[in-house]
Amino acid sequence: MPDRAEPLLSVRNLKKYFPIRRGVFSRIAAYVKAVDDIGFDINKGETFGLVGESGCGKTTAGRAILRLIEPDAGTIRFDGVNLLQLRKHELRRKRRDMQLIFQDPYASLNPRMTIRSIVGEPFAIHRLAGGLEREHRVADLLNIVGLDPAMMNRYPHEFSGGQRQRIGIARALALKPKLIVADEPVSALDVSIQAQIINLLADLQQQFGLTYLFISHAIPVIEHISTRIGVMYLGKLVEVGTSAQICLAPKHPYTQALLSAVPTPDPAAKKRRIVLRGEVPTPINPPSGCRFHTRCPIAVERCKTEEPPLRQIEAGRDVSCHLV
């Protein structure tokens, strides 16, 4: 696609293995292959949803991309540079352009800091806007996320879960980032508040041309907010496609089972549920061949030995399955 602009973020062959140490000499006994060779692109202004069950590596992937944990291999091209080649101070400058929103609005705000200093801290760290100007910027940010700037001198405990998540979003917006990694930003919130935050994130994206990497296990939420979706299983991407491709016509047997397991808030909906046998195997010793073959309803001999590559099967959709 020659006329297409370069993606804002381009991840290739990303790997993160966590060593498991045993014995007196802390010898490395095995590795948890949390993220094992994944790659995807995110275009400017789009939302890429990363979905999967606990332990599939989606959070590790998000953090490795920001280099909050050091990846073991791969390239991460962000805004024209490979983040993995940057030195510490260069990375620090680049970090202004990429921010993180956390899941737990209770644990991600320092209880001893006022909202003024929480939202103003990015300016302090990067030695930007000081004094009165900083104050104005903080007030602006609070307005943008729908909080009253008059509450600036209060502490996190005086706010509800939804309001705290707004504070976290204001902090993430402070340095006008290009990319925001949102890791389960609405999972801890009540249904009615969840909708408010999802709408806020969508509004901000339009207003500031933001690009999101949205990580969640909640499939309807991911579908609603994402332009494209990547489905992870045991450290691998098994299917990538547009929201509609993934959610209306999933091709990978895992994606199909995952979607069919989502309960519908409609008692009249009779659906065929594919109930997967067994449980997710451990990422320490993932199954050989296709990692999903132990639970896959259509697996054949070949799946046990040969690992299926992620390959394009139609425009915009990649699947890693021998049988698709």
Added chain:
Amino acid sequence: MTSVLEVKNLKTYFFTEEGIIKAVDDVSFNVPKGTALGLVGESGCGKTVTAMSITRLISAPGRIVGGEILFNGYDLLSKSEKEMRQVRGAQIAMVFQEPMTALNPVLQVGFQIAETVLAHQNVSKREAWARAVEAMRAVSIPDAENRAKDYPHRLSGGMRQRIMIAMALVCHPALIIADEPTTAIDVTIQAQILELLDSLREQYQLSLILISHDLGVVAEVAETVAVMYAGKIVEIGPVMDIFHNPKHPYTEGLLRSVPRLGSSAQKRDRLEVIEGMVPNLLRLPDGCSFAPRCYKRTLECTLSPIPLEHVSRSHGARCIHA
């Protein structure tokens, strides 16, 4: 149909230094034998306190200040603590959200299930262990004899939740109260647990109270749904009526604000939201508690408390505009 449980005008208040919190305020419902009641609502709406009140597990500063809880016709509120102990676990069992914290980490899971049997029935230890293993088989735990000797940390979240269900089942209770039983579990495992609950209900003629904030789970499991808001039931009725013909603006709002699977088939819109947030239970507004957030609000709504009234024979709503 006879009711296993009838809750009438239940009131559970918490007497705190800042004032009285009416966590459950005049709640009434029936659970006919063999059916499932879904109790939905957001955090702090009183659904868990309702469940704890039924098993009389409310402790200070909380107190049940009024109402009746009839279990198979007997009022649980007039039972002594000793009598209650015979009810809990044996006739009414609970399944909690967090299987990791609900299990004792230093005891074998089989022993923990057997303990329930020993507490309620006059059987030998060997017999109790055998029943524990049998209950583990009933919840489809493979290799139950050996798994029974495992400690909780050896089991996955889904398996632990199965243990919790086995523990609830082992004395063949008439009623199981499941408080967010699948909230901490992944969707594919949740699907397994929901199927399991369904088949067990049929097999043992169980009645179930399912507490959940997940409307999808409730739609799949329950026959009757009660929606709670700020300590009160704002709407109650058959599951079809609640989901297809909601009468209370809060129920309506909840149903509209959840993103649905398959939404990418249509043009992407903003989600509809319920403005504002849940009121502080210490400072509830006069009149309807939902009025400050309601799009149908009129002056009348804010004057005096709104009664729960029939909108059809089996469907009730606490709204004058219903």
